[in-house]
Amino acid sequence: MRLRAAEVVSLAVIAFLAVAALAPFLLAPGDPLAIDPLDSFQSPSTAHVFGTDESGRDIFTRVVHGTGASLTIGLAATAIGLGLALVFGLLAGFGPRWLDFGTTRLLEVLFAFPGLLFALLFIVVYGPGVVTSTIAVGLSTAPGYARIIRSRVIQVRTSPYLEASVVLGRSARFRIARHVLPNVAGSLFVLATLGVGQSIVWASSLSYLGLGAVPPAAEWGAMLSAGRTYISSFWWMTFFPGLFIVLSAAATTVLGRSIQQRGRES
């Protein structure tokens, strides 16, 4: 199996992010919250690769230490979205006709809250914060996933081997566990890889708007939100955290696409 250049770069980025998330002190030994007022607003240099912020905190250290929180938010939101979507998809695709009808109508209604609209509604009710914004992003992505999973479940349900399983007298639970879930797992994996990047982007957008994680937490969206005030004079405060969001979203998308393509070719 030959790796393309984009795939190699993406894998390297993801490996770097994984190290940053699991062992941030390996890459940035400093304290992400250490304040040094005499060293504030330093532009990028050899001492501070990404510069420093308004309290003299090293931005590189903060970006590296923020990786764990930012990726966790992205992964958790994707897991919530996919988990809900799997339940909806199985109910609609495997349940009786009326249940499929009801679920499909429900999804249609949810689709009418496009993009971040549902997330914003959720935040109006439960208030801003890391947990609510993560759940909110997960909820807004669920309908899209659910539609894809439903069609995949129906595809499996109408396949000859599932008919054979019915003829053999297998129970519905057995058929779901043995045939449907393993077949849906592939699509789930691709959706998850493609979705994590999008979730990170959305969650950080909410943080940027002041509805998610709040400063001084070393989370990428929160760092951007804090840097917004100083944007015209101290660009590095927002540029580098944003760069990490773009890198992680692009790398996971490249990986998801190539998994999808390989699956189609084989």
Added chain:
Amino acid sequence: MAGSLSVDLVGAPVRSAARGRLVRWALLRAGGVLFVLWAVATVTFFALQLIPGDPAEAILGGPGSQASAEALAAARAEYGLDQPMPVQYLAYLGRLATGDLGTSYLLRDDVASVILDVLGPTLLLAGLSLLVASLIALGLAVWSTRGGRVAAGLGSLLEIVAAAVPHFWLAISLILLFSTTLGWLPPVSVPGGLGLVLPVLTLAIPLAGFLGQVMREALLDALDSPFVLAARARGEGDAGVFWRHALRHAAIPAIGLVGWAFGSLVSGAVVVETIFARPGLGRSLLSAVQGRDVPVVIGIVLVVALAYMLVTTLTDLADRAVDPRLRARS
């Protein structure tokens, strides 16, 4: 005489059957739109009942306002909050049916007129962005399918990176480049064409990335398909095959994405209008969310849902116009 008779015999029934199908489709569709609007209104109403705290207090300026018991009671009576919930719900639906969206808690103004004031700028921004995004996506897709291996790789990478860029970061980077460094364009949205350039680019670039990916895949798929082979066999040249047949095929999945693009534009508008200090639906929504101005949130959610339903209906019509298979089937 015989000629016109045969036309009547063959042509008319087919045409009226087609018209009947279209009318039935339109009625079903209108019913669906009404159902979704009712459901969205209901979901929103009951979701907002879950907000902790006294709505009368929110009307009078939040918990810090120290409102007197009389003022609270007066506010409750004014907004009908002293009624039992089913009565409130029915009154709410009744008001919506007549187009009355209520009064804003914070702005003390009619919600419908608040929304009408900001609808125009957002429609202009979103419409221009969709146009620019389609043009960029089309350019990228054509270039990367016709430009050889390097163009193919570079094009798809550009599309993925463009799709991965968050709006707010793109906005900041564009401001840094074009306003702070080069001084070509204003960093906030001033009236007139120049102030629109950066907001439109910010909304268009990520969208172009998504549209481009889908269009390129559909183009490659179309170039491999039997109908392109048939067109070639009929003696159609390279350019004719590409522009007349393959591109039309590639438009179908792109049209299918328009509903999704709408969501991306609405979410993007929240960010872009805030950063560029541009009046609009997104910015009003954000300030209503921050201030928990429930009537404005409900109003904007309903307007967006209605617009979404209209867009998807138009999309279906466009699909039927582009793809003859859909007309034959339904």
